[in-house]
Amino acid sequence: MSNVYGYHRTSTTDQHLDRGITAINDYCKANNITLTEMFTDQQTGKNFNRPDYQAMKRIAKNKGDVIILSELDRLGRNKEDTLKELQHYKSLGVRVMILEIPTTLVEYSKMDNTMATMIMETINNMLVEMYATFAHAEMQKREKRQKEGIQAKKVRGDWQDYGRPKAIDYRVFENEYKKVVDGEMKPFECMKKLGMTKPTFYRYKKQYEVKQKQE
Incomplete structure:
Protein backbone atom coordinates (compact mmCIF):
# COMPACT_ATOMS: atom_id res chain seq x y z
CA MET A 1 0.00 0.00 0.00
CA SER A 2 1.33 3.46 -0.95
CA ASN A 3 2.19 5.99 1.72
CA VAL A 4 1.31 9.69 1.60
CA TYR A 5 3.64 12.15 3.31
CA GLY A 6 3.11 15.83 3.94
CA TYR A 7 6.05 18.21 4.14
CA HIS A 8 6.16 21.85 5.19
CA ARG A 9 9.02 24.21 6.00
CA THR A 10 9.43 27.73 7.34
CA SER A 11 12.71 29.63 7.26
CA THR A 12 12.74 30.56 10.96
CA THR A 13 11.19 29.47 14.24
CA ASP A 14 9.42 32.84 14.37
CA GLN A 15 7.25 31.79 11.45
CA HIS A 16 4.29 29.52 12.11
CA LEU A 17 3.96 26.13 10.43
CA ASP A 18 0.17 26.12 10.81
CA ARG A 19 -0.76 27.60 7.42
CA GLY A 20 1.04 25.01 5.30
CA ILE A 21 0.05 22.10 7.51
CA THR A 22 -3.60 23.18 7.40
CA ALA A 23 -3.52 23.50 3.61
CA ILE A 24 -2.15 19.97 3.22
CA ASN A 25 -4.59 18.46 5.73
CA ASP A 26 -7.55 20.25 4.12
CA TYR A 27 -6.57 18.97 0.68
CA CYS A 28 -6.26 15.40 1.97
CA LYS A 29 -9.62 15.62 3.70
CA ALA A 30 -11.36 17.05 0.62
CA ASN A 31 -9.93 14.30 -1.58
CA ASN A 32 -10.28 11.36 0.83
CA ILE A 33 -6.53 10.93 1.13
CA THR A 34 -5.11 9.38 4.28
CA LEU A 35 -1.94 11.13 5.35
CA THR A 36 0.63 8.65 6.64
CA GLU A 37 2.88 11.22 8.33
CA MET A 38 3.57 14.96 8.37
CA PHE A 39 7.16 16.23 8.35
CA THR A 40 8.14 19.80 9.22
CA ASP A 41 11.32 21.84 9.47
CA GLN A 42 12.05 25.40 10.54
CA GLN A 43 15.27 26.03 8.67
CA THR A 44 16.58 27.79 5.60
CA GLY A 45 15.53 26.61 2.16
CA LYS A 46 19.00 27.18 0.71
CA ASN A 47 19.91 23.51 1.12
CA PHE A 48 18.34 20.20 2.10
CA ASN A 49 20.31 19.46 5.27
CA ARG A 50 17.18 19.47 7.42
CA PRO A 51 16.38 16.70 9.93
CA ASP A 52 12.72 16.08 9.08
CA TYR A 53 13.25 16.41 5.35
CA GLN A 54 16.08 13.88 5.41
CA ALA A 55 13.94 11.56 7.56
CA MET A 56 11.14 11.77 4.99
CA LYS A 57 13.55 11.24 2.10
CA ARG A 58 14.81 8.03 3.69
CA ILE A 59 11.36 6.45 3.79
CA ALA A 60 9.63 8.05 0.77
CA LYS A 61 11.33 5.76 -1.72
CA ASN A 62 8.76 3.22 -2.82
CA LYS A 63 7.00 3.38 -6.17
CA GLY A 64 3.54 4.84 -5.67
CA ASP A 65 4.44 6.84 -2.57
CA VAL A 66 3.24 10.45 -2.54
CA ILE A 67 4.68 13.66 -1.08
CA ILE A 68 2.37 16.66 -0.72
CA LEU A 69 3.66 20.24 -0.43
CA SER A 70 1.65 23.43 -0.09
CA GLU A 71 4.15 25.45 -2.18
CA LEU A 72 7.28 24.53 -4.13
CA ASP A 73 9.53 26.94 -2.20
CA ARG A 74 8.64 25.08 1.00
CA LEU A 75 10.69 22.24 -0.46
CA GLY A 76 13.64 24.48 -1.31
CA ARG A 77 14.69 27.84 -2.73
CA ASN A 78 17.78 26.83 -4.68
CA LYS A 79 16.52 26.09 -8.18
CA GLU A 80 19.08 23.50 -9.28
CA ASP A 81 19.00 21.59 -6.00
CA THR A 82 15.19 21.66 -5.84
CA LEU A 83 14.82 20.29 -9.37
CA LYS A 84 17.44 17.64 -8.52
CA GLU A 85 15.38 16.54 -5.51
CA LEU A 86 12.23 16.35 -7.64
CA GLN A 87 14.09 14.25 -10.22
CA HIS A 88 15.26 11.95 -7.42
CA TYR A 89 11.66 11.21 -6.43
CA LYS A 90 10.55 10.85 -10.04
CA SER A 91 13.24 8.22 -10.67
CA LEU A 92 11.91 6.22 -7.72
CA GLY A 93 8.33 6.48 -8.87
CA VAL A 94 7.44 8.74 -5.93
CA ARG A 95 4.88 11.37 -6.87
CA VAL A 96 5.28 14.95 -5.61
CA MET A 97 2.07 16.97 -5.45
CA ILE A 98 2.31 20.75 -5.01
CA LEU A 99 -0.95 22.48 -4.11
CA GLU A 100 0.00 25.82 -5.68
CA ILE A 101 0.72 24.07 -9.02
CA PRO A 102 -2.56 22.40 -10.10
CA THR A 103 -0.92 20.40 -12.89
CA THR A 104 0.99 18.37 -10.28
CA LEU A 105 -2.32 17.23 -8.80
CA VAL A 106 -3.40 15.49 -12.02
CA GLU A 107 -2.74 11.76 -12.36
CA TYR A 108 -1.45 11.55 -15.94
CA SER A 109 -0.99 7.77 -15.92
CA LYS A 110 -4.77 7.37 -15.89
CA MET A 111 -5.32 9.49 -18.99
CA ASP A 112 -6.37 7.58 -22.15
CA ASN A 113 -5.04 10.07 -24.72
CA THR A 114 -1.26 9.68 -25.10
CA MET A 115 -0.80 13.04 -26.83
CA ALA A 116 -2.80 14.84 -24.15
CA THR A 117 -0.68 13.15 -21.51
CA MET A 118 2.56 14.30 -23.15
CA ILE A 119 1.27 17.86 -23.48
CA MET A 120 0.14 18.00 -19.85
CA GLU A 121 3.44 16.57 -18.60
CA THR A 122 5.36 19.15 -20.63
CA ILE A 123 3.24 21.98 -19.25
CA ASN A 124 3.68 20.60 -15.74
CA ASN A 125 7.47 20.45 -16.07
CA MET A 126 7.56 24.01 -17.40
CA LEU A 127 5.44 25.30 -14.52
CA VAL A 128 7.54 23.52 -11.90
CA GLU A 129 10.74 24.98 -13.35
CA MET A 130 9.17 28.43 -13.52
CA TYR A 131 8.11 28.31 -9.85
CA ALA A 132 11.60 27.04 -8.92
CA THR A 133 13.11 29.97 -10.81
CA PHE A 134 10.89 32.45 -8.93
CA ALA A 135 11.84 30.92 -5.56
CA HIS A 136 15.54 31.05 -6.45
CA ALA A 137 15.30 34.68 -7.61
CA GLU A 138 13.52 35.65 -4.38
CA MET A 139 16.26 33.99 -2.33
CA GLN A 140 18.97 35.87 -4.24
CA LYS A 141 17.11 39.17 -3.86
CA ARG A 142 16.77 38.65 -0.11
CA GLU A 143 20.46 37.80 0.28
CA LYS A 144 21.41 40.89 -1.72
CA ARG A 145 19.25 43.12 0.50
CA GLN A 146 20.73 41.60 3.65
CA LYS A 147 24.30 42.20 2.43
CA GLU A 148 23.46 45.77 1.45
CA GLY A 149 21.84 46.37 4.84
CA ILE A 150 24.87 45.02 6.71
CA GLN A 151 27.24 47.10 4.60
CA ALA A 152 25.18 50.24 5.21
CA LYS A 153 25.30 49.63 8.99
CA LYS A 154 29.07 49.14 8.86
CA VAL A 155 29.50 52.39 6.93
CA ARG A 156 27.40 54.25 9.54
CA GLY A 157 29.32 52.60 12.37
CA ASP A 158 26.20 50.89 13.70
CA TRP A 159 27.55 47.35 13.41
CA GLN A 160 29.15 46.07 16.62
CA ASP A 161 29.75 42.92 18.63
CA TYR A 162 30.89 40.73 15.75
CA GLY A 163 28.15 41.70 13.39
CA ARG A 164 25.27 42.17 15.79
CA PRO A 165 23.40 45.43 15.18
CA LYS A 166 23.61 47.91 18.02
Whole structure:
Protein backbone atom coordinates (compact mmCIF):
# COMPACT_ATOMS: atom_id res chain seq x y z
CA MET A 1 0.00 0.00 0.00
CA SER A 2 1.33 3.46 -0.95
CA ASN A 3 2.19 5.99 1.72
CA VAL A 4 1.31 9.69 1.60
CA TYR A 5 3.64 12.15 3.31
CA GLY A 6 3.11 15.83 3.94
CA TYR A 7 6.05 18.21 4.14
CA HIS A 8 6.16 21.85 5.19
CA ARG A 9 9.02 24.21 6.00
CA THR A 10 9.43 27.73 7.34
CA SER A 11 12.71 29.63 7.26
CA THR A 12 12.74 30.56 10.96
CA THR A 13 11.19 29.47 14.24
CA ASP A 14 9.42 32.84 14.37
CA GLN A 15 7.25 31.79 11.45
CA HIS A 16 4.29 29.52 12.11
CA LEU A 17 3.96 26.13 10.43
CA ASP A 18 0.17 26.12 10.81
CA ARG A 19 -0.76 27.60 7.42
CA GLY A 20 1.04 25.01 5.30
CA ILE A 21 0.05 22.10 7.51
CA THR A 22 -3.60 23.18 7.40
CA ALA A 23 -3.52 23.50 3.61
CA ILE A 24 -2.15 19.97 3.22
CA ASN A 25 -4.59 18.46 5.73
CA ASP A 26 -7.55 20.25 4.12
CA TYR A 27 -6.57 18.97 0.68
CA CYS A 28 -6.26 15.40 1.97
CA LYS A 29 -9.62 15.62 3.70
CA ALA A 30 -11.36 17.05 0.62
CA ASN A 31 -9.93 14.30 -1.58
CA ASN A 32 -10.28 11.36 0.83
CA ILE A 33 -6.53 10.93 1.13
CA THR A 34 -5.11 9.38 4.28
CA LEU A 35 -1.94 11.13 5.35
CA THR A 36 0.63 8.65 6.64
CA GLU A 37 2.88 11.22 8.33
CA MET A 38 3.57 14.96 8.37
CA PHE A 39 7.16 16.23 8.35
CA THR A 40 8.14 19.80 9.22
CA ASP A 41 11.32 21.84 9.47
CA GLN A 42 12.05 25.40 10.54
CA GLN A 43 15.27 26.03 8.67
CA THR A 44 16.58 27.79 5.60
CA GLY A 45 15.53 26.61 2.16
CA LYS A 46 19.00 27.18 0.71
CA ASN A 47 19.91 23.51 1.12
CA PHE A 48 18.34 20.20 2.10
CA ASN A 49 20.31 19.46 5.27
CA ARG A 50 17.18 19.47 7.42
CA PRO A 51 16.38 16.70 9.93
CA ASP A 52 12.72 16.08 9.08
CA TYR A 53 13.25 16.41 5.35
CA GLN A 54 16.08 13.88 5.41
CA ALA A 55 13.94 11.56 7.56
CA MET A 56 11.14 11.77 4.99
CA LYS A 57 13.55 11.24 2.10
CA ARG A 58 14.81 8.03 3.69
CA ILE A 59 11.36 6.45 3.79
CA ALA A 60 9.63 8.05 0.77
CA LYS A 61 11.33 5.76 -1.72
CA ASN A 62 8.76 3.22 -2.82
CA LYS A 63 7.00 3.38 -6.17
CA GLY A 64 3.54 4.84 -5.67
CA ASP A 65 4.44 6.84 -2.57
CA VAL A 66 3.24 10.45 -2.54
CA ILE A 67 4.68 13.66 -1.08
CA ILE A 68 2.37 16.66 -0.72
CA LEU A 69 3.66 20.24 -0.43
CA SER A 70 1.65 23.43 -0.09
CA GLU A 71 4.15 25.45 -2.18
CA LEU A 72 7.28 24.53 -4.13
CA ASP A 73 9.53 26.94 -2.20
CA ARG A 74 8.64 25.08 1.00
CA LEU A 75 10.69 22.24 -0.46
CA GLY A 76 13.64 24.48 -1.31
CA ARG A 77 14.69 27.84 -2.73
CA ASN A 78 17.78 26.83 -4.68
CA LYS A 79 16.52 26.09 -8.18
CA GLU A 80 19.08 23.50 -9.28
CA ASP A 81 19.00 21.59 -6.00
CA THR A 82 15.19 21.66 -5.84
CA LEU A 83 14.82 20.29 -9.37
CA LYS A 84 17.44 17.64 -8.52
CA GLU A 85 15.38 16.54 -5.51
CA LEU A 86 12.23 16.35 -7.64
CA GLN A 87 14.09 14.25 -10.22
CA HIS A 88 15.26 11.95 -7.42
CA TYR A 89 11.66 11.21 -6.43
CA LYS A 90 10.55 10.85 -10.04
CA SER A 91 13.24 8.22 -10.67
CA LEU A 92 11.91 6.22 -7.72
CA GLY A 93 8.33 6.48 -8.87
CA VAL A 94 7.44 8.74 -5.93
CA ARG A 95 4.88 11.37 -6.87
CA VAL A 96 5.28 14.95 -5.61
CA MET A 97 2.07 16.97 -5.45
CA ILE A 98 2.31 20.75 -5.01
CA LEU A 99 -0.95 22.48 -4.11
CA GLU A 100 0.00 25.82 -5.68
CA ILE A 101 0.72 24.07 -9.02
CA PRO A 102 -2.56 22.40 -10.10
CA THR A 103 -0.92 20.40 -12.89
CA THR A 104 0.99 18.37 -10.28
CA LEU A 105 -2.32 17.23 -8.80
CA VAL A 106 -3.40 15.49 -12.02
CA GLU A 107 -2.74 11.76 -12.36
CA TYR A 108 -1.45 11.55 -15.94
CA SER A 109 -0.99 7.77 -15.92
CA LYS A 110 -4.77 7.37 -15.89
CA MET A 111 -5.32 9.49 -18.99
CA ASP A 112 -6.37 7.58 -22.15
CA ASN A 113 -5.04 10.07 -24.72
CA THR A 114 -1.26 9.68 -25.10
CA MET A 115 -0.80 13.04 -26.83
CA ALA A 116 -2.80 14.84 -24.15
CA THR A 117 -0.68 13.15 -21.51
CA MET A 118 2.56 14.30 -23.15
CA ILE A 119 1.27 17.86 -23.48
CA MET A 120 0.14 18.00 -19.85
CA GLU A 121 3.44 16.57 -18.60
CA THR A 122 5.36 19.15 -20.63
CA ILE A 123 3.24 21.98 -19.25
CA ASN A 124 3.68 20.60 -15.74
CA ASN A 125 7.47 20.45 -16.07
CA MET A 126 7.56 24.01 -17.40
CA LEU A 127 5.44 25.30 -14.52
CA VAL A 128 7.54 23.52 -11.90
CA GLU A 129 10.74 24.98 -13.35
CA MET A 130 9.17 28.43 -13.52
CA TYR A 131 8.11 28.31 -9.85
CA ALA A 132 11.60 27.04 -8.92
CA THR A 133 13.11 29.97 -10.81
CA PHE A 134 10.89 32.45 -8.93
CA ALA A 135 11.84 30.92 -5.56
CA HIS A 136 15.54 31.05 -6.45
CA ALA A 137 15.30 34.68 -7.61
CA GLU A 138 13.52 35.65 -4.38
CA MET A 139 16.26 33.99 -2.33
CA GLN A 140 18.97 35.87 -4.24
CA LYS A 141 17.11 39.17 -3.86
CA ARG A 142 16.77 38.65 -0.11
CA GLU A 143 20.46 37.80 0.28
CA LYS A 144 21.41 40.89 -1.72
CA ARG A 145 19.25 43.12 0.50
CA GLN A 146 20.73 41.60 3.65
CA LYS A 147 24.30 42.20 2.43
CA GLU A 148 23.46 45.77 1.45
CA GLY A 149 21.84 46.37 4.84
CA ILE A 150 24.87 45.02 6.71
CA GLN A 151 27.24 47.10 4.60
CA ALA A 152 25.18 50.24 5.21
CA LYS A 153 25.30 49.63 8.99
CA LYS A 154 29.07 49.14 8.86
CA VAL A 155 29.50 52.39 6.93
CA ARG A 156 27.40 54.25 9.54
CA GLY A 157 29.32 52.60 12.37
CA ASP A 158 26.20 50.89 13.70
CA TRP A 159 27.55 47.35 13.41
CA GLN A 160 29.15 46.07 16.62
CA ASP A 161 29.75 42.92 18.63
CA TYR A 162 30.89 40.73 15.75
CA GLY A 163 28.15 41.70 13.39
CA ARG A 164 25.27 42.17 15.79
CA PRO A 165 23.40 45.43 15.18
CA LYS A 166 23.61 47.91 18.02
CA ALA A 167 20.26 48.08 19.83
CA ILE A 168 20.48 51.40 21.68
CA ASP A 169 23.07 53.70 23.20
CA TYR A 170 24.38 52.18 26.44
CA ARG A 171 23.93 55.46 28.34
CA VAL A 172 20.23 55.46 27.49
CA PHE A 173 19.94 51.90 28.79
CA GLU A 174 21.89 52.75 31.93
CA ASN A 175 19.62 55.66 32.81
CA GLU A 176 16.49 53.54 32.44
CA TYR A 177 17.90 50.40 34.05
CA LYS A 178 18.77 52.35 37.21
CA LYS A 179 15.01 52.69 37.69
CA VAL A 180 14.77 48.86 37.67
CA VAL A 181 17.56 48.61 40.22
CA ASP A 182 15.81 51.22 42.40
CA GLY A 183 12.52 49.31 42.16
CA GLU A 184 10.77 52.06 40.22
CA MET A 185 10.27 49.91 37.15
CA LYS A 186 9.90 46.21 36.33
CA PRO A 187 12.42 44.59 33.91
CA PHE A 188 9.71 43.84 31.33
CA GLU A 189 8.55 47.47 31.53
CA CYS A 190 12.10 48.63 30.85
CA MET A 191 12.39 46.24 27.88
CA LYS A 192 9.11 47.48 26.46
CA LYS A 193 10.01 51.14 26.92
CA LEU A 194 13.39 50.72 25.22
CA GLY A 195 12.03 48.40 22.53
CA MET A 196 14.59 45.71 23.36
CA THR A 197 14.39 41.97 22.93
CA LYS A 198 14.95 39.80 26.01
CA PRO A 199 18.44 38.56 24.93
CA THR A 200 19.59 42.11 24.13
CA PHE A 201 18.18 43.43 27.42
CA TYR A 202 20.11 40.87 29.47
CA ARG A 203 23.27 41.46 27.43
CA TYR A 204 23.10 45.15 28.37
CA LYS A 205 22.20 44.20 31.96
CA LYS A 206 25.37 42.09 32.21
CA GLN A 207 27.40 45.00 30.83
CA TYR A 208 25.83 47.27 33.47
CA GLU A 209 26.67 44.85 36.31
CA VAL A 210 30.28 44.48 35.15
CA LYS A 211 30.63 48.25 35.03
CA GLN A 212 29.18 48.61 38.53
CA LYS A 213 31.69 46.11 39.95
CA GLN A 214 34.57 47.94 38.31
CA GLU A 215 33.42 51.22 39.84
